[in-house]
Structures are given as structure tokens and as C-alpha cells.
Amino acid sequence: MLFLKALGLLPFVAMALAGPSKFANTCRNIDGDGTTLRAQCQERKDGQLRFSNIDLNRCIKNDKGKLKCGKNGHYSGSCINCSLRGTADFTCHCRDSERNHDYVATTLDLNKCISNDHGELRC
Template identity: 75%
Template sequence: MLFLKALGLLPFVAMAFAGSSKFADTCQNVDGEGTTLRAECRVSHDGELRTSSIDLNRCLKNDKGKLKCGKNGHYSGSCINCTMRGHAEFTCQCRNAERDHNYVSTTIDLNKCVANNHGELGC
């Protein structure tokens, strides 16, 4: 770290780590409609906010009735009645391939799958 400080790069390293932080720690006014998650997210440590959105089909999958992180998982093809609870908890009824394809309740902390990358929501 001393080497980075000497080069004047320490602030940029700190911003890089902040840029990939859990979205709930750096975003506010989180809401959702359909498969779209929207929030106002901090661009940098100075507090500037940017409105961002992401299609959660890009970040979530249905794995035998359980929501899990998965790039381009297209969870919405087998899940219904999805809602946000709190700031980062996402709940759905998803088909369970092991139980006659019945719908079962499943919840995931979106902080595991969604990040704030300098004001832009990403997987």
C-alpha cells in the first residue's frame, strides 16, 4: 500500500473497491416493476447519485425452486408473484422440478447477485 500511496494511486484503488460494493450499501430508493430493479446509486464517495436499472433476468436463475445468482438465468420464465421486501430481499414463487413442478416460495438477498459499479447496477 505504501507503494500505491507514493504513486498517488491509493484513492483510485479505494474507489475500485467501492465500485463493486453491495448495491444496498450504496443505493437508495430501490424499487422494482416486473423484472426490472431500479435504484439511485452512488457514483463515487462524494455522494453523487445516478438512477440505474437492471433486468434481474440477467442476474437470477431458478434452480429447482430456489432463486440463485446466475448470469442470464431468466428466472422469470418459471417464477411468479415476485416482490421486493425491504431494501434487498427478493421473494418469488418458483416452479420446483423435483416436486411435480409445483410453485414454492423462495427468497434471495440481492446483494449476493447485484452490485453497484460506479452508479450502474450490474450482476
């Protein structure tokens, strides 16, 4: 392992053994536009960076004013003023169905919902 660490290959070996990873650990130039998350993500086999994007509506839902992971959750239908802070903190104001549908601030660590699978962003 020390030899792999010295060569800088340890992250790639760990990624290959672990399967899909939390995207922020293996992706660079992470940004968002509307509901689209974009990044350059490492592929497992050779560590090359690959452009990838994903519509966050496919991965996130609004659950009573809180952003949560959820396949085809379509959070954007009930959330406004969404932004990416840093590389993985996704913040919005979402309607709370239990509080007169008022908008409340909520933040979600996208690493809980998004992974890097061979250079592709996935839910």
C-alpha cells in the first residue's frame, strides 16, 4: 500500500474497490445551473476526468419542507432559490405541506444522493 500511496494511485485503487463513490470526493469543477448538476468526474479504470451532468429532479424530493434523497422526487416543483454552496451543500426554500405551505430553508449534502459511477453522476 505504501508503494501505491507514493505513486498517488491509492485513491484510484480505493475507488475501484468501493464501487460508486460520493461524488465530491472524486469529481472536480462542480457547479450547477437550474436543476442540473455538472462536474468532471474520475473514471475508475484510469483516473481520467470525464464531463458529466445530472438533473437533480431525478434524485431529490421535498418532504414537508426538507430536501431528501428520492428517485424522481421533482423537488423543483415546490422549491425556490436553490443554490450549491461549496461542492456538495445544496440549499433551497421549499414549501412545507404541514405549515400552510410556507417556504422554509433547507440544506442537503448531495453526497447522500449523488455518486460517481465510472465518471458518471448517478442517483
